Amino acid sequence: MTTMTTMTTTPSTTPRTPAATPDVFAAAFEALDADSPVHGLRERGYEHFQALGFPTLRNEEWRYTNVRSIARTAFIPAHAEPTDAAIALVKRHMLRDTPAHKVVFINGRHRPELSEIGEDDLRSGVRLESLATAVREDCSTLRSWLGQHADMQRDAFAALNTALLADGAFLYVPRDVSMTRPVHLLFIATAPDEPAMTHPRILIVAEAGSRATIVETYVSEGAAASLTNTVTEIVARDGANVDHYKVVREGPAAFHVSSLNIHQAKDTNVASHCFSIGGRLVRNNLNAALDGTGCHSTFNGLVVARGEQHVDNHLSIEHLKPNCNSWEYYKTILDEKARGVFTGRIYVAQDAQKTDAKQTSMNLLLSDGAEVTAKPQLEIFANDVKCTHGATIGQIDDDQLFYLRSRGIDPVVARSLLVYAFANETIREVRIDELRARLEDVVLGRLPQGRELQGGL
């Protein structure tokens, strides 16, 4: 079955928003140590950022998400010192009952005194370090991978992140090593009085035949606006298996822009699960290159938004080689005046025969004011592929609601039950029990009489 091609994107030459306070980023850049081994990379990032500027609504990739408020806010680099509030958040959000490597970042800086890395995996040759440490102590390994898969030339936020690269996480898993525990990277951002920004950078290299699970959690607090601009690169070499979870639970004043860049070699299995629950404006870019035969890729996402939250998931999956399959399954639940956007670009190269790609976007609107835009974008150049996509946008099904009520279930509980059932389909894919239970809990907490639903569907 073949499908027709649609539009292709070209690098942006459209007018940009000059950052209203360009000095903010210039100052931040100037403040970095020019002696750093990564300074050359930073400079390239900065040049690209200057050339691109923040995207406007006229930029095809950003048509539905207005970042003017980010461009116009005078963010200062967040204070490195942990506050009591930040430490309390660490306790609340770090995995507790699960044996895991716990790596804590407060305002973009690694806090070793709050972190805990187990010896077992380190003995197998696994490297799990703060990026700042890796840069200082062994930059050559890092440098061969860092920046290879982040699109600085077209993505201003990735360019800015690179320009201001300071800290984050580096995970290296040697050949054939299966890590015994997941890695939990917890990022806490605080902006008590002035708008503050962080640009965490994560690099994950899984060598041939290795296995790893990583969880990234983002939390923020503070009355002022915060900007978390994060870039993750995952390099999966032949036969590697990587499970990646991202949970955005930032506060109502937070801007969160992320790009998750995945490069897959042959016979790799990568699963990405993205849960966006908090934040004022969230934009998650997911770029995956299936660059070897026999790859399997799963991209699950769930957005739960209300108030005036705006959450935009922008996926771009490239099938570059034959016989790969990709599966995208994104759900949004929008209430009040929340806005959701889903863009799913699938590119299939001419030689990528026997590609099997499936994209599903399901959207539940709980109020008249909620709005969603779902846009598939297929660019298919091979002639023997299976590529299906579908989107549904709807409200709670009246027949289902009536059926539950006809059995005595209270209408508010019935409604919440149906919303929870919708979310749960994605949540139950989470393989870390404690993480899954927490996500269930957060969603239930959001639903009227949600507590009554506890006890597993």
Add this chain to the structure above:
Amino acid sequence: MALLEIRNLHAGIDGHEIIKGLDLVVNEGEVHSIMGPNGSGKSTLARVLAGEACYEVTEGQVLYKGKDLLEMDPDVRACEGLFMAFQYPVEVPGVSTKYFLKAAINARRKYRGEDELDAVDFLDLVKSKLDLVHMSDSLLDRAVNEGFSGGEKKRAEIFQMAMLEPELCVLDETDSGLDIDALKVVAEGVNKLRNAQRGFVVITHYQRLLNYIVPDVVHVLLDGRIVKSGGKELALELEEGGYGLFGENAPQPVNA
């Protein structure tokens, strides 16, 4: 006091009247069958009793155990002991049958001021009722009606009925789409639930079901009204003569 008393019911949908002055009295322990051709108002009646919002009652009254049924929300009617077995039970993906039943049972118990059923008692209850409809407990982990065959859906409705122990059961064309074996299982389940307190309204198109669920009273529904009521022989007369026997242009029967 009758279990169910319908007086001069007029109801319709989208401004179109379907039930045109229907009267019916069902007492405790009685099984009433309502038979009628397509379009006579059978399903409308069932749905009005269940409380489906899109149907509008324009005139008349429905008393259930002496209380005004039409005033009650659908979930209240269920908690008061009314159960409807749907003709086309809807699928509810993501909600397990086990969870659904527990929620329904506990809603009813809460309404009556009783304690919630604990997990062990719930499972005991489930086991005893599953036998009634020849279904296995693998049913519990499946999402409600999801992927069920027609026969499974109908048997699952009877299973739910058994679990919830209602006082008035309305079966809306429970036999539609069933083969003879499935029909027998369903009928057997219903018969086991018959007792001196429970009332049944069995809505059906064909007489066949009534060979297995033998009614006390048979009513003929034509063009929104009950035009004739009688004993179980009436069903056989219909089977032989067709609904035309009872319409406006019907030949006058010798023994009225």
